[in-house]
Amino acid sequence: MVLVDRFGRPVTNLRISLTNECNLNCFYCHREGQTLSFQEMKPEEIERIVRIASQLGIKKVKLTGGEPTIRKDIVEIVRRIRPYVEDLSMTTNGTTMKLLGGSLKEAGLDRVNISLDTLDRKKYKSITGFDVLPQVLEGIEKAVKLFYPVKLNMVVMKGLNDGEIWDMINYAAQKNAILQLIEIEVPREMEDSWFFKKYFYSLKPLEEKFEEIVVDVKERRMHRRKKYFIPTDYGIAEVEVVRSMHNTIFCANCTRIRLTSTGHLKTCLLRRDDLVDILTPIRNNASDEELIEIFKKAILMREPYWK
Numbered sequence: 001m002v003l004v005d006r007f008g009r010p011v012t013n014l015r016i017s018l019t020n021e022c023n024l025n026c027f028y029c030h031r032e033g034q035t036l037s038f039q040e041m042k043p044e045e046i047e048r049i050v051r052i053a054s055q056l057g058i059k060k061v062k063l064t065g066g067e068p069t070i071r072k073d074i075v076e077i078v079r080r081i082r083p084y085v086e087d088l089s090m091t092t093n094g095t096t097m098k099l100l101g102g103s104l105k106e107a108g109l110d111r112v113n114i115s116l117d118t119l120d121r122k123k124y125k126s127i128t129g130f131d132v133l134p135q136v137l138e139g140i141e142k143a144v145k146l147f148y149p150v151k152l153n154m155v156v157m158k159g160l161n162d163g164e165i166w167d168m169i170n171y172a173a174q175k176n177a178i179l180q181l182i183e184i185e186v187p188r189e190m191e192d193s194w195f196f197k198k199y200f201y202s203l204k205p206l207e208e209k210f211e212e213i214v215v216d217v218k219e220r221r222m223h224r225r226k227k228y229f230i231p232t233d234y235g236i237a238e239v240e241v242v243r244s245m246h247n248t249i250f251c252a253n254c255t256r257i258r259l260t261s262t263g264h265l266k267t268c269l270l271r272r273d274d275l276v277d278i279l280t281p282i283r284n285n286a287s288d289e290e291l292i293e294i295f296k297k298a299i300l301m302r303e304p305y306w307k
């Protein structure tokens with residue numbers, strides 16, 4: 001069974017923010033659309049929500065945040081939810097990967113996405129606020145030994161790191177990782193913000209350039225994102241483009257529901273009016289049937305953001 005929303009979009013994956021806290025401070029960070037952080041779910045509460053989701057056909061889970069790996073119980077969380085999930089992945093800034101990668105793998109994590117906007121140490125510090133690029137690069141070395149696929153997330157910013165796109169394509173090919181090139185995304189009301197105006201870099205022209213040089217192009221079901229297969233000196237690079245701003249096709253093919261670290265189901269990254277509390281009912285001993293109804297209510301609230 002898979003639940004389908006009012007717009008005909010099946011809901012097949014759950015994106016869980018484990019904490020809104022982070023050990024870095026990227027200036028553009030959307031924190032998965034979460035604004036509150038007054039409480040965090042316990043491992044057993046997360047496990048219960050994932051079990052209920054799996055009964056509704058939601059079998060792919062992404063762990064994110066804030067930085068998911070700063071939770072002291074991260075390995076326990078992975079171990080607890082593993083049995084209910086077919087594709088269990090994490091998006092991380094990579095700072096703890098060298099230390100934790102082995103335990104996460106052992107606990108059952110399938111794959112990781114690691115954020116890496118630049119290979120330049122000074123720029124990395126100016127973006128994230130911390131001089132930890134060498135630590136992150138070591139984390140990537142560790143990750144590619146443990147997991148497949150590893151994706152590297154590069155948020156492309158005008159005048160800041162747009163000159164590094166081809167270096168990053170080569171770096172990813174060399175490490176046998178997939179590169180995700182990502183446009184900065186903000187909700188409508190923030191399109192006037194200083195950083196969006198200054199740094200937004202449209203990836204559309206680059207996609208057109210890719211079309212001319214690729215050996216293959218594939219399209220993912222989720223968001224109908226394109227994956228380009230580009231020849232490099234290090235073999236074929238796989239480059240996925242995440243172009244979400246004002247993209248109606250992207251939203252029409254959104255198959256995700258979200259869970260905030262405070263225990264609220266959230267229907268869309270960019271909406272501000274879409275939280276459905278599931279943690280309070282759990283703490284008040286709600287039955288599985290009641291939790292299923294809460295999921296269904298949230299799924300009914302889903303709508304494409306850009307339409």
Ligand SMILES: Nc1nc2c(ncn2[C@@H]2O[C@H](COP(=O)(O)OP(=O)(O)OP(=O)(O)O)[C@@H](O)[C@H]2O)c(=O)[nH]1
Pocket residue numbers: 062064089091113151153180182185242244254256269
């Ligand atoms: N607007 C929007 N952006 C998203 C959504 N999901 C992911 N993103 C953005 O896509 C980029 C990559 O996100 P990741 O956390 O690596 O996850 P992903 O690539 O979507 O997931 P996988 O491909 O399954 O690993 C980030 O910039 C996210 O903010 C979504 O549903 N809506």
Ligand SMILES: C[S@@+](CC[C@H](N)C(=O)[O-])C[C@H]1O[C@@H](n2cnc3c(N)ncnc32)[C@H](O)[C@@H]1O
Pocket residue numbers: 022028029030031032064065066067068091092093094113114115153155182183184185186
């Ligand atoms: C919010 S972070 C959380 C996970 C982890 N801390 C990390 O940085 O990978 C998830 C992903 O969203 C991306 N991201 C954050 N803010 C963004 C924005 N405004 N636009 C596009 N992507 C963004 C990050 O680069 C990262 O790849």
Ligand code: SF4
Pocket residue numbers: 022023024025026029030031065066067093115128
């Ligand atoms: S590391 Fe991730 S959560 Fe932390 S500030 Fe950067 S993008 Fe946001």
Ligand code: SF4
Pocket residue numbers: 223244250251252254255256267268269270271303304305306
């Ligand atoms: S509806 Fe669009 S903006 Fe909202 S989460 Fe889905 S893809 Fe992202």
